[in-house]
Amino acid sequence: MSLLDRLNNDMKQAMKSKEKEKLSVLRMLKAALQNEAIKLGKSALSEDEELTVLSRELKQRKDSLHEFENAGRSDLVEKAKTEIEIVQSYMPKPLTEEELRELIAETIKEVGASSKADMGKVMSAIMPKVKGKADGSLVNQLVRQQLS
Known part of the structure; x- marks a missing residue:
């Protein structure tokens, strides 16, 4: 439907x-x-x-x-x-913080990011994957944590 x-x-x-x-x-x-x-x-x-x-x-x-x-x-x-x-109620089920952390870790490996300078590459790769399932500011914060 x-x-x-x-x-x-x-x-x-x-x-x-x-x-x-x-x-x-x-x-x-x-x-x-x-x-x-x-x-x-x-x-x-x-x-x-x-x-x-x-x-x-x-x-x-x-x-x-x-x-x-x-x-x-x-x-x-x-x-x-x-x-x-x-x-x-019409949005997809949101990702848990743990699921989000795993997805970010996978994406960092995919794009070969190693420092905060690669933040843009990681964000552009992950945002389409989490669209509607996670808040962008939370994703940004978690990516920063994992890249530092």
């Missing part, structure tokens, strides 16, 4: 159970996916492209959450947290 099909089914379910907040987020996700397809001139997005859109939407909501917390807007903080949970 494609992501759009899953979103459509979940939207119908949210309408039936009168979950306005969830329905709103699902509509935003669906619109973002459709806009990306139009922008790329395709009728349907690949899984990788869908993941890119979901990651972008998740990042926007996390950034908003951070801004709301700094501004002391507790009403909007709760709304943002709910939206983040809903978007995360």
Whole structure:
């Protein structure tokens, strides 16, 4: 089942159970996916492209959450947290820190990295492997640790 099909089914379910907040987020996700397809001139997005859109939407909501917390807007903080949970439910299962460390070690061996000067090579090789499954800043931090 494609992501759009899953979103459509979940939207119908949210309408039936009168979950306005969830329905709103699902509509935003669906619109973002459709806009990306139009922008790329395709009728349907690949899984990788869908993941890119979901990651972008998740990042926007996390950034908003951070801004709301700094501004002391507790009403909007709760709304943002709910939206983040809903978007995360469509993301792939995240890698554990241990799995991530192993993947980084393998990638360092693959590219033959030996110092922090090779950081760019390692990051460009590993990011496609962990797309949507790990936070970029955590990956960066772990790569730095292993290269030092």
